[in-house]
Amino acid sequence: MKPAPFDYVVAASSDEAVRYLGEVEDKTAKIIAGGQSLVPLLALRLARPSLLVDINRIPGLATIERLSKTSVRIGALVSHRMLCEQMAFPLLSEAASWIGHEAIRTRGTIGGSLAHSDPAAELPVVAVAVGMVVEVISPLSRRTIGAEDLFVGTLENSLADDEMIVAVEARLPEHWAFAEYARRHGDFGLVTVAAAEVDGKIRIALGGVGNKPLRALESEALVNDANPLDDRLAEKAARAAASAVTPNGDFHGSASYRGGLVEELVGRVLRQLASSRQSASESRS
C-alpha cells in the first residue's frame, strides 16, 4: 500500500517545527525524525497526517552534552547508533544495541522512540528506570515531563498535537543492568528489564508486559529496604515482580511464559547490579 497524500515541510528550527504543527487546523500534522516507525504506519495508512514536519535539519538536536559528572542532556535527534557508540551513559548504550538492525539504529532517534511509545521498545524502559526528564516545546510554552508521565498507552503519549520533544535529561546511574529476551536478534523483546541505582536507590522498569513501561514497585521496595542485595533477595524480588504483572499472551509467547521471563530477567539484572556494587566496593578498598 502507498501512503495517503500529505504535505511536507523541512523545519529550520525547533520553534519553526512547532509553529508548523500548531498551524494545521485538522491537528493531524506529524513530526518525522528517523521515520523508522512513522513510515511503516504511513505505508499501511494507519497514520494519515495532512502534513509531515521534517526535523532532521534542525541544528543542535543530535548532540549529547555532559551537564555534570552525574548527568547528561541528550538531543531528540540523537540516533540509536550514536547511543550505542557513546561512553557517557553505558546503560543507554547497552539498551540501544538491542534495537532492530544497523539500518534502523542509524536512522531511528531517541526522540522518535520515546514519542512513538511502543511498550516493547527498549529506550522507554530505560527512560522509566532512570527517571528521565523529557524537555518539550510548543509554539507558546516549554515544559518538562517525567518519563513515567510521557507514556500513556500503546503508541500513545501525553504530548499535545503541537508539542515536540527537544531533548531528555537524565542522571547517570551509579550501577545498572539491562536484560532482554527476543525470539531472534533484532526483534522487539518479549520482555525487557532495566535496573538503575541512582542516589543509592534502585529502580526497576519492565517492558513488554503492559501497554507502557511499568515500574516493578514491589521488587524495588524489597531491594531498597533490605541489605545486602544477595542472590536470595534477588530471587525474592524477581518472584514479586512476576506476581505483580499481568502480561497478555500472543503468538510470540503466552501470558505465563512472559511472566516466567519477568522472573528470570529481573533476577538476572539484580544479580548483575549486586555484582557491579561488589566490584565498585572492591576497587575502592
Ligand SMILES: Cc1cc2nc3c(=O)[nH]c(=O)nc-3n(C[C@H](O)[C@H](O)[C@H](O)COP(=O)(O)OP(=O)(O)OC[C@H]3O[C@@H](n4cnc5c(N)ncnc54)[C@H](O)[C@@H]3O)c2cc1C
Ligand atoms: C524492522 C524494524 C525493527 C525495529 N525494531 C525495534 C526494536 O527492536 N526496538 C525499538 O525500540 N524500536 C524498533 N524499531 C523502531 C525504531 O527504533 C524507531 O527508530 C523508533 O521507534 C522511532 O524513532 P524514529 O526517529 O524513527 O521516529 P519516527 O518514525 O520519525 O517517528 C515516530 C513517531 O514519533 C513522533 N516523533 C518523532 N520525533 C519526535 C519528536 N522529537 N517530538 C515529538 N514527536 C516525535 C513522530 O511524529 C511519530 O509519531 C524498529 C523499526 C523497524 C522498521
